[in-house]
Amino acid sequence: MHYSSEPLVAGDFVASAIVSITRLIREGKLKPGDHLPAEAALSEQLQVSRTVIREALRSLAALRLVDLGAGKRPTIAQLDDASMAMMIEHGVVTDQIDILQIYDVRRTIEARTAMLAALRRTEAEAQLILSLARAMVDASGDPVAIMEHDISLHIAIARASRNPVFALIIGAFQGVTRQTWPIGWKSRTDDDERQAMNALHEELALAIVDGNPHAATVLMNRHFDQSIKALLTAGLI
Amino acid sequence: MHYSSEPLVAGDFVASAIVSITRLIREGKLKPGDHLPAEAALSEQLQVSRTVIREALRSLAALRLVDLGAGKRPTIAQLDDASMAMMIEHGVVTDQIDILQIYDVRRTIEARTAMLAALRRTEAEAQLILSLARAMVDASGDPVAIMEHDISLHIAIARASRNPVFALIIGAFQGVTRQTWPIGWKSRTDDDERQAMNALHEELALAIVDGNPHAATVLMNRHFDQSIKALLTAGLI
């Protein structure tokens, strides 16, 4: 294979190397699983030390554009929500994003994923969604289990929307959700209220299984109304 | 200041260093502009070579959690859409995301940002939004100028929503938009059609200036209906 290999110029060698390597991916039409040249080869092509190449590759690995591994050549990676999750969590930790803002984004997007899931879910996805909702109901008494099923359910719905960007974004909120979910749960002091939350998830799952986009949208919005109210009640925001 | 400094254990030194450094940020309650310890200090605290520390810091810099600069200690960074933009573009380049999916996400989110902007925009934001829409109208005949004003307008609306997560996501789509916008433009062969697009943006801007959330939502949805239709007409998808 032939690579366009101008030697680097600008002041920041690593930044230039990142640009050159992403261009390699673009112009080589590389797909997930394909390999980049070895570090030594890149070092020679771009006329910089292996140190610079490694720092550039680590940067791309942090963004999940490539996968690295001992003994393995750098590999083009699949989309993954882990790196976006780090960004979001950093925003929250450093007070640049608050929880209510994240819930507003989730509400906006998930009303749409619920609708799309109702229209597009495969049979297997429908079964997964329903079983996760039922697992929530069955796990009553074990908040951590309920939470994990809840998170998995929302992600399953996002995947069933068949739009990987929605799945990416919703997946990125997992970490933050894991930290705030117990707050909302505790604010639902009443046992009826807690069962109602689980029941609402089951209704939502059924709407998606039934292929009823309007009902799915309405139920997802209702769910977020209640979740946000619970967080406000708890004085989170 | 005191840092929790367990020496690293796991197999992947760099990954462990990333975790430790993010913990430093979290537990130190560091905010944008604050500094991390110098590379040499981190190297000693975490008991790994400076090589490992540097690769970890480069990873965090790629995600925009920290800023690096010659002579300067690593600095906690502000949220920035550049790294998310790289992820999205990689998804498109490697056929993991298609353009229609991005437009669906934009439509979903921007209907909301338009509504929120109408409710929350400051006077300065209102003026900016209106002037960008008018600049689009005035730039007729210069597609590149129209495109840049268009992109700036959508970002200004997202910022006026006062939710940084929306601004982050919409900002991340800039690069892709810059590549696909001309396609939609060319598919609007008729001059009336092109003027109508600009006029629609101006109406949208006025709805936001007037503080009319319902009109803003409707107009933004109409805009995306037309944009998506234009891309489909052009056979993009």
Place this chain on the structure above:
DNA sequence: TTGCCAAAGCTATAATACAGCTTTCGAGAA
């Protein structure tokens, strides 16, 4: 043909060196 092993290729980490940028701090001027 299939399975296995040794060799070759490659990455992960460490240590050292030095150029060049930034910050600090004290001496001297106003």
Place this chain on the structure above:
DNA sequence: TTCTCGAAAGCTGTATTATAGCTTTGGCAA
């Protein structure tokens, strides 16, 4: 006293070399 300026100290950016250990390759043997 306060302000200014420059030298020194501190720090990062890049290169080089070395080595352990993982992965892939290619050929040999059954």
